[in-house]
Amino acid sequence: MTNHMIDLKNTNCALIMGSNMAENHPIGMKWLTRARLDPKRKAKIISVDPRFTRTSAIADIYCPMRSGTDIAFLGGMIKYILDNNLWHKDYVVNYTNAAFLVSNAFDFKDGLFSGYDEAKKAYKTDTWDFQYDSSGKIMEDPTLQNPRCVFQLMKKHYERYDIDTVCKITGSPKGKYLEVLKTFCATGAPDKTGCINYAMGITQHTVGSQNIKAFAIVQLLLGNIGRPGGGINALRGENNVQGATDMALLYHNLPGYIDSPSNIDAYKDLISYIRKTTPGAAKLNFTNLAEFRELVKAGIPYSGWKANTSKWIVSMLKAWWGNAAKPDNDFAYHYLPKRNDTKNYSHIAIFEAMYKGEIDGLFINGSNPVVGGPNANKEQDAMTKLKWLVSLDLWLNESAEFWSYPAWERAVKNDKVPHHTPKDIQTEVFFLPAAAVYEKEGTAAQTGRWVQYRWKGADPVGESKADLWIINEIGKRVKKLYAGSTRPEDEPIVNLTWDYDNPHDKEEPDIMKIANELCGFTPADNKPVEGFAKLMDDGSTACGCWIYCGCTTWKDGKMVYKAQNRKKDDPGGLGLFPNWAWCWPVNRRIIYNRCSVQPDGVTPWPGDDDRRLVYWDPTKPADTTKPDVLGTWAGFDVPDFIKTTGPDKPAFKDPFIMRGDGKGALFGSQMPASSYKEGPFPEHYEPLESPTGPIINKVVVNPAAKIWEPEKIGKTDQYPIVATTYRVTEHWQTGALTRNLPWLAELVPDMFVEISEELAREKSIENGGEVIISTIRGDIKALACVTKRFKPFLINGKTVHQIGMLWQFGFKGYATGDIANRLTPHIGDANSMTPEYKAFLCDIRRA
């Protein structure tokens, strides 16, 4: 979330799209209902969803929309904002790249942007750039009239997204769609803010990243980013999926969202890495860190806060390899694994490689791909090729028992679906019983980036152990096997810092030792570094994850972990609670908050005095040790701005400090940040399996998406019905942590599929009866829930049915049922490779 849960109370309007918030984040939802009851806000809640959900039931406006058509829906919204002059002018001109002039070579035709290589199914992005003057400065037209400025190109791009065309694609009733547009776009008024809340209904598509980019355009045009009650709010689904992402349990990052290197020239050594990852550095001449530091000191144009990347990577290397990370060996940069740059290593790729027998060993930590993975029949089959599997969980979930007899039972006999017996599965399985959340201690980052501490309230069951203990022990034992090795390839393990034992407690590692390393310390005295602005790239600081730097401090002779803070003061009454837990970065609760004040840095937006988070104060010093240097950013929240950047500095009106040019990107250019794979503006493409041909352009599926299984694409002749998946309040994710709890198993005991009354009549299906749902990848059985919550869509003049089902059932636990992901495809978003779970084609019949 750019904002946070409690901040939802400050909004005037919430657009909930791709999320069933009332069901899946029920407690968070109350902050929206509170905004509605607040006489000052009188907030409206809008629910856009293929199905009338529990969120729709609470909402003021419900608008149906066929799965996978979000960009059409939002493209129409962008056009409506521009046509009706509803955009927030001062915000757009000053805080976004609307005025930037785009290269004359940039073009768009028939659904493709300039630079498409049909053979490679990829774009060459050099035309997705700006025009520069002779000094290398991006050319601008603040009047926004130049036909090559971002604003005019955007207007032209979305000209095709008129209401009639949009509704032909989405199947939304025109009247309802117009009501959504009117209501949400009213937040473009300077005294109003609106937020967009989304979840996996947005990301789990071949165009997932561009869906979010479309949100960004809408919110920037309406001036809703960086202000209380605004934002683009990802409602994350797992209690610490935010933290796991921060710690980079993802192949493409290192902790703190810096690039993980690959085997290319640009990552070959530390200096190359710094040149590649620091915006603006590519054009500069330097051969060592000392020269680079001089350039940073002088100011690298278009580098933004990322000019500090060298400090983050060097401090991380220092944290991982201690004394072995030295100035004369690139701080052991060469120890880091370098990916094969031509390969993808994401979830789908792992299971595709496993399927081909390329992977021998797999660790699964509190995850359950046999239920939760896309194309679960294939993923389960892939696991049979493993030599060994290590599973850490509270329960013997479906993945830990993928080799058992029940794992291969199927509702319908289908020769195309793999079958095995335990005897022919040669995988050794190690199941390590893990402690439950309150049987151990540690921190978790919730969806608004608040890092909260959870204390230990009970002992682990039996011999089960905290994951911290288990991972620490595996690390210790692997290190022991390599101890004494002098082979250079073993150095990353031999020299790895791994001293987490607690001298006072044999059962638990010392969590404070890990906190100190994760949040940053000075090797000279082992004391915390007080915030990432103090990190260095000379080896004098160590920090495992720079964005957590500042979560620890030194007080009264000992380390304090601020995640343990439990004070409840709320200056400003905006729900920031700065002394409750700690929030990354630097306890800043709303990011990009420079936008909450007018470009002059002082004046609140007209009529919006109480939502000004920060302001420029010319009368106070930024640094109390330098009382003569006056001028600082101050306010209720920690300013998302360099404190000393005053009106005399060119960056004074550049709120997006993580971007090289400091502006919100309406146009996703190739520089100063890398662009999306499909183009600078979101364009609607159909899901891989779609009930219709192209309507708004001449391209059907995302032209940059990788097709893993061209032979496994369902067509409408056999599979005419659109399907999607979702969850219920009573169950969580794959159900391992809920179907094993009697109270919850009893509440929702059965796997069901929701179908409209119209489709039920067509197929002679009765409410409560058993049905078979089939796709090109498999079949499952479920109970039919015949409901008014789904209605047939009218798509381009043709009736299209959509159904929806739970993906939370499996063959283990107190409540069992068939696995919905046996139906879903192996295809991912072109940028993130997030699987397209949310839109696929199926057929349904009575069992």
Next chain:
Amino acid sequence: MEVTRRQFLKVTGAAAASFGLLDLGFDMTATAAAVKELRIKDVTPTPTVCPYCASGCGLVVYAEKKDGKFVKLLSVVGDPDNPINEGAACSKGSAMFNLREIYDEKGEQVINPKRVPKPLYRAAGSEKWEEKEWDWMLDEIAKRVKETRDKSFIHKEKIKLADGSEQEIIVNRTEKIASVGGSGLDNEEAYILSKMMRSLGVVYLETQARI
């Protein structure tokens, strides 16, 4: 923690109940003592955060402890101090007691029988699990990791430089070991997992954020 525990005691009812015996206007202390000990005797409150969705709701674990030793749970309920949920909990949060303990068919409070009390091993081609000791399991896993890493390790690779020439660089990776999951871990756990996997050269490293 001291301050925190005291704050929690305010809502445990422990203090309120002991005054309540006199508030009725007559002394029920002796009667109450004779009938039954209060269920909240020896109960300690501990704040935690929900393991389900990422709203970050606080919950309080009320557990009976004797001589500093944990005995059993009393309840797990919403934390009224946590500003995110203000004491509220959804159906999943309200069922967190069941993560550890349940009431069996006779109404007895027992450990959830679905929890696994000992490490389990399934041999290649086997139809069943075998209970094993932690030491054996962890040593065997470490051996598998080393064996797989060593035989598949790519230490150096020739790459093409921007000027067209070739150079051998250290790439330190194995593509034979993969790791998925971890979004249910605490930050400290996720951090050392990320660090360990990368030191081994693991590049197939993924968490639920992707899916």
